Amino acid sequence: MTRLWREDEIEEGDARGFRLGEGARETRIFVVRWEGVLKAYLNVCPHVGTPLDWIPDKFFHPDDRHLICATHGALFLPENGLCVVGPCEGESLQAAEIAIEEGWIVYRG
Numbered sequence: 001m002t003r004l005w006r007e008d009e010i011e012e013g014d015a016r017g018f019r020l021g022e023g024a025r026e027t028r029i030f031v032v033r034w035e036g037v038l039k040a041y042l043n044v045c046p047h048v049g050t051p052l053d054w055i056p057d058k059f060f061h062p063d064d065r066h067l068i069c070a071t072h073g074a075l076f077l078p079e080n081g082l083c084v085v086g087p088c089e090g091e092s093l094q095a096a097e098i099a100i101e102e103g104w105i106v107y108r109g
Contacts, residue, residue, distance in 0.1 A: 001106050001108055002106060003104045004016075004104070004105045004107055005018075005105050006104060006105075007100050007105050010032075010105070012033050013064055014060075015057060015059040015060065015067070015078075017029070017043055017051075018030065020107060027109060028042065029042055029043055030052070030053070030057075030059055032067065032078050038100070039078065039080075039095070040095065040096035042096050045072075046083065046088045046091040046092065047069070047087050047088035048071060050069070051070075052068065052093075053070055054071075055070075058070070061075055065078075066078070067081075069086065073085075080092065097109055
């Protein structure tokens with residue numbers, strides 16, 4: 001279990017990326033608050049395996065309604081990670097297990 005960020009520091013429609021571990025054991029995840037709910041996904045595009053963000057913490061498309069893969073522009077629904085536009089349409093981001101403990105978002109992966 002790893003503390004990531006204060007729950008109240010991720011605003012509605014915002015996302016934060018995290019790198020956990022090092023080298024071959026590194027895991028990249030990101031947490032998004034959408035419609036009041038915190039969701040977490042592995043920061044790996046299902047199409048080519050690259051991280052979604054080229055610029056740290058820039059996961060949202062300019063429309064503020066979709067997550068975007070910076071590599072090829074695939075669009076994902078923030079509420080469930082489903083790809084709705086792009087080469088991986090119909091595939092989904094892999095969920096990451098988080099919980100809220102004493103006001104902190106914790107990763108349980």
